[in-house]
Each structure stands twice: as C-alpha cells, then as structure tokens.
Amino acid sequence: MGPSHTTTLNGALNSSATTITVVSTTGFAASGAIGIDAEYITYSGVTPTTFTGCTRGVGSTAASHASTTPVLQFSGATGWGQSAASGVASQLRLWSQNNYGQDLIINPRGGALYLWKVAANPNEYNRAVLLASTSPAPYTTDTSCPSVCNSVAVSDSSRFVLAFGCNDYGETEIDPLLVRWSDQENYALWAPAITNQAGSFRLSTGSSIVAHQQTRQEILVWTDAAIYSMQYLGPPYVWGFQILGDNISIAGPNAKATAANITYWMGLDKFYMYSGRVETLACPLRQYIFGDINLQQQYQFFASTNEGYNEVWWFYCSANSTVIDRYVIYNHLERIWSYGNLSRTAWLDTPLREHPVAAGYGGRIIYHEDGVDDGLTNPPSAISAYIQSADANIGDGHNYGFVWRMIPDITFDGSTVDKPSVTMTLKPRQNPGSNYSASASPTVASTQNYSGQRNYTVQQFTEIVYVRVRGRQMAFRISSDGLGVQWQLGVPSLDIRPDGRR
Structure with missing residues (x-):
C-alpha cells in the first residue's frame, strides 16, 4: 500500500476517538484507510474536515497523536493473485516560513498556514496555531484564509502574506498555479472586497508553482515550465504578473539564490541567471553535474550564498545517492566554477554572524570558514x-x-x-x-x-x-x-x- 493524499490533524487525538478532525479532507476517498504515525485506521465516511466511522489500530496499535501530525491516505492494497508494486520516490515535505514582524508564518508543503507568535513572557513559548483560527486585535478571523498551500511568503516592502499553489476563495481543492494574497498589513483577511487589497491570480504557463524568490524590486515565481515577475501595483489590481521566459526549469523549491542583486538557479539540465532578463549561465561543469544527478531527489537540492567569497553554492544528490553528497560553486565575481563532495542539509549566510552556518545529516550545526581543522571530530582532525x-x-x-x-x-x-x-x-x-x-x-x-x-x-x-x-x-x-x-x-x-x- 502507499500514501496518495496528505493532511494534518486539527487538534490532539486520543486513542479511542472514532471521529478524526483534520485541516481538510480534500482529495481523500469517501471511505478507505489512513495512517497517522505508525497507526493504521479505516474510516467509512468523510465531511470537509472529519473522518467518521473510524476503526482504530487496524493491524497496529491505537495511540494518541498530537495536533498537526500528518495524516496520510492509503490505497491500492495488494493481495493473493496481484503483483506487488515497486518502490517509488514521494515528494519531500518541505516547510516555508517568513517573519511577520516578530511573529512567524509557517506552511508545510501541501498543508495549512500557521502562525507562531512571540510570547509576552520571554520564559514562555507558544505553539503555532492555524492562521485561519487566529483573531488578534485589530484583526478578525476570516475563514477564507487558504486551508491548503504549497508555500508561503511575506512581501518585504508592502507586507502582504502570499500563498503560492493554494485553494481558491470559497473552494477546498488546491490549485497548484494559483497565487493568493491577504489584505495589506492584515494576515487574517483574505476575502477580496472593494474595501481591502486581498485577491488572487492564476498563472497560465505550467502545471504547478515550484518556487519563488524575493528580489529588490520584484518577486520571481517559477512554475515547472516558466518564470514570472510579480510586482506590487497598488489598487485596484494590487499585484501584476509578467512572464519573463517560458521553457524554463528549476530543480526544486530551494534551488535558487540571489547575490549582488542577481538571481541564480539550477534547472533540470543547466544553470540560469536573472539580472533583468533570463539568461543561461555558461558552466564548464554542466556535463559532469547533470550527467550524474538524482533528479528523483530534486526537492532536497538547495542553493545559498557565501558572500564573503562572492560565491553561490548548490548542494545536490549524485545519481547513486538518495541524500545530498555533492556541491557546485559559482564565483560570480571571477566567474569561476568549482565542485566537490560534501553533505549538508541547510545553509545560512547572514551578516548577523561572522561565518556561514550549515546543518549536516549528523544533527550538527557547522560553522564554515572558521578554523583550519575538522571540528566534527574530537580531537579535531586534518582536512584533506x-x-x-x-x-x-x-x-x-x-x-x-x-x-x-x-x-x-x-x-x-x-x-x-x-x-x-x-x-x-x-x-x-x-x-x-x-x-x-x-x-x-x-x-x-x-x-x-x-x-x-x-x-x-x-x-x-x-x-x-x-x-x-x-x-x-x-x-x-x-x-x-x-x-x-x-x-x-x-x-x-x-x-x-x-x-x-x-
């Protein structure tokens, strides 16, 4: 069996409940089976936000589960007289997050929008709550807030919350090409009206929105077939969209970075740059990289900068690897490429810290460009x-x-x-x-x-x-x-x- 749709619990679930409340049941069968953590559950009916007639712990153990735990639908069971399916790669569940002042707006890819607020007491910690359920003054609760979304952003200068690949106003089904935005300076108001600036726009080229990147004067939006420029126009249109190029690819939601006001990204078979127009980035390592790459794991790929050395880094999986094991570097000042083997899962380059900070598979935070030996061992060992x-x-x-x-x-x-x-x-x-x-x-x-x-x-x-x-x-x-x-x-x-x- 294999999961075909996903949602999250909307509230804690005990081990005996036979009605399960979730964010949305859109895309789930009218009856069938779901999985929560290691528990397998069958159900006989659905409403827009609940599974009813549930039988708990089928072939497993009924257990309690925390709010926001992923809920997966299972279908296609095999039995006697049927061939077993081979393994397939499923899409990585990425999280996007953006600051809204001191608060944080969060979105798991394919899930709902959440808000994490700073606690008044610095010794206390709040949990993130559904954005649609918040009603802090002066805002009011608006049920038109997207219930399912692939990624979220907050525009830097105009302070809109932007939802990419989400359900339309009044709908529950996700539209992978739809861009929606809240009212300006109001993350809780999403219903379009003549008195606010909330709205939406559906992109026309491609089948889904893959990535977006804020730049100095615009927001770049990639679909799986084109790249768009998104610019704030003000009322009545609010946001304007212009296609910058078609037949353009990007390797994954995080395979892009901006350095010196130029955006660079890894495509499926080449590198690109945007400095006011889209151009192919000449790369002498192109055959080496794209001839030995695992594109089934492309949602793991990510890019970042190392501004101290005028570099853009990409981390990716080689053809025989299911985890990141290689990198390629472009020095945008000297226009020099280099490559090597290194396993990193995240990279943060910020002027707030003296050195870039990266994460590795061992659960460690690593300071780069600091020291001369390998500090991952004790005592430190030489670097080859x-x-x-x-x-x-x-x-x-x-x-x-x-x-x-x-x-x-x-x-x-x-x-x-x-x-x-x-x-x-x-x-x-x-x-x-x-x-x-x-x-x-x-x-x-x-x-x-x-x-x-x-x-x-x-x-x-x-x-x-x-x-x-x-x-x-x-x-x-x-x-x-x-x-x-x-x-x-x-x-x-x-x-x-x-x-x-x-």
Whole structure:
C-alpha cells in the first residue's frame, strides 16, 4: 500500500476517538484507510474536515497523536493473485516560513498556514496555531484564509502574506498555479472586497508553482515550465504578473539564490541567471553535474550564498545517492566554477554572524570558514583539501612540453603550525583521453625520469622549485592533509618549453 493524499490533524487525538478532525479532507476517498504515525485506521465516511466511522489500530496499535501530525491516505492494497508494486520516490515535505514582524508564518508543503507568535513572557513559548483560527486585535478571523498551500511568503516592502499553489476563495481543492494574497498589513483577511487589497491570480504557463524568490524590486515565481515577475501595483489590481521566459526549469523549491542583486538557479539540465532578463549561465561543469544527478531527489537540492567569497553554492544528490553528497560553486565575481563532495542539509549566510552556518545529516550545526581543522571530530582532525586544474598544453598540443622549474606563489596565512606545507603535483599525459602517467616517486626530485607524475613538497617561504616533467598535456594539483595547515593559492608560474612531438 502507499500514501496518495496528505493532511494534518486539527487538534490532539486520543486513542479511542472514532471521529478524526483534520485541516481538510480534500482529495481523500469517501471511505478507505489512513495512517497517522505508525497507526493504521479505516474510516467509512468523510465531511470537509472529519473522518467518521473510524476503526482504530487496524493491524497496529491505537495511540494518541498530537495536533498537526500528518495524516496520510492509503490505497491500492495488494493481495493473493496481484503483483506487488515497486518502490517509488514521494515528494519531500518541505516547510516555508517568513517573519511577520516578530511573529512567524509557517506552511508545510501541501498543508495549512500557521502562525507562531512571540510570547509576552520571554520564559514562555507558544505553539503555532492555524492562521485561519487566529483573531488578534485589530484583526478578525476570516475563514477564507487558504486551508491548503504549497508555500508561503511575506512581501518585504508592502507586507502582504502570499500563498503560492493554494485553494481558491470559497473552494477546498488546491490549485497548484494559483497565487493568493491577504489584505495589506492584515494576515487574517483574505476575502477580496472593494474595501481591502486581498485577491488572487492564476498563472497560465505550467502545471504547478515550484518556487519563488524575493528580489529588490520584484518577486520571481517559477512554475515547472516558466518564470514570472510579480510586482506590487497598488489598487485596484494590487499585484501584476509578467512572464519573463517560458521553457524554463528549476530543480526544486530551494534551488535558487540571489547575490549582488542577481538571481541564480539550477534547472533540470543547466544553470540560469536573472539580472533583468533570463539568461543561461555558461558552466564548464554542466556535463559532469547533470550527467550524474538524482533528479528523483530534486526537492532536497538547495542553493545559498557565501558572500564573503562572492560565491553561490548548490548542494545536490549524485545519481547513486538518495541524500545530498555533492556541491557546485559559482564565483560570480571571477566567474569561476568549482565542485566537490560534501553533505549538508541547510545553509545560512547572514551578516548577523561572522561565518556561514550549515546543518549536516549528523544533527550538527557547522560553522564554515572558521578554523583550519575538522571540528566534527574530537580531537579535531586534518582536512584533506585540494585544487586541481584542467589539462593545459602548448601550441595546441602539437608539441610535448617540458617543465623545468616552478614558482609556487602560495601563502600560509592563518596556519597554526610552525612549518605548514602543501604538495604540488604535475600530472602529465601523452594524449587527450589517455591516463595520467603513474607516479615515479612520492618524494621530491629523486629521479631523472622525464615522464611520470611528480609530487613536490612546498613549504612556507619556498620561492622556487626545480622540476623535470614532460607531457603533451598537463594538469596542476595542490593538496594538503596536515593538521593546522591553511593556504591560499595565487598565480603559480611554470617554465615550460617545447620538447618534440613524440
């Protein structure tokens, strides 16, 4: 069996109740089975907000459940004479949240809107409540508040609450392309009237809204086929929508970030940017990334910034992984790409903190760009770090190149050991597509062999290194794996001369 629809409990549920109250039963069958935590329950009837005639603990144990616990519908049971279904990937249940002053407006994807208010007593903590049930002065309760929504935002300057992919006014069924907004400065009033600015607009391109991003003068809205600009116009139209481009994709709700007033995002097969117009972002790593990616897990993908280094980061799952295990970085100032392996589930880059903060799968909060060793272990362990260039050649590859000396141009500022060092490696090969030559020796200049991969230890204050390496193409690599080592690479110089064609 498998879940086909979802809602949440609207109030706590004890272990004996036979009527279950939820936020909405939209999309559920007239009779059938539901699951709450580990409990399996059958029901014989529904109303817009309840399941009736419930039999509790079918093949399981009846239990009590807290308010807002997810409720899943089950259908398609298999039995004798039927083939068993194979496993399928279900959509990740993401939460969106935005500040409304000191309060917080929250929405689980496919669920209702909630409000968390700051307690008057700093030693007390309030629970979030349904936005439709709140009535704080000077606001009044409005049952037209969306009961189901895919994501929520609060416009920065005009202070509207925006619901993306929600049910229309007077309806209970979700419309994945509908955008609704509350009255200005009033999160509880959603019923459109001539005396307020509440309203809605249905996008025309695509089948569902995937993501949205606030920028300086507009809100960008992505469907699964286009990107729109959403701008505040004032009464009577309130918000205006303009399509910026069609046949545009985005990998997931969080696969976008804005840096230096330019928005960057990962699509399903390429990267894009928006600086007033939509453009494809040239990426030399495109085949490496999109040729080895698990798009079934695309709702896990996310992007963020590292403004201290002018970078935009994307974290994603490789083809054989169901969790995030890779990243790709774009330096928007120098227009340089880099990539690597790293598992992170969230990233926060803010001027309120000295360093970016990330979350990992181990349930830990990690400070990035702070310290020189791996603080996830006790005691801290060395970080294995490296940079490797693409292959380079001379004369369009007609001649072999012979490298005989190298000026490293590297600093070790911030290292905590007396003699920090790195290993610089020259990796030659004879032709494109051939393997790199095997290492002749792991130490420095102990052989006169003109071919083979060569490793050279470069310590602090090293001005020049004499080498003997020959190849038609050559890659440069710098690496370190020692405790307390921190380094920064400048522009190393190689003396290279033509050395024949074979």
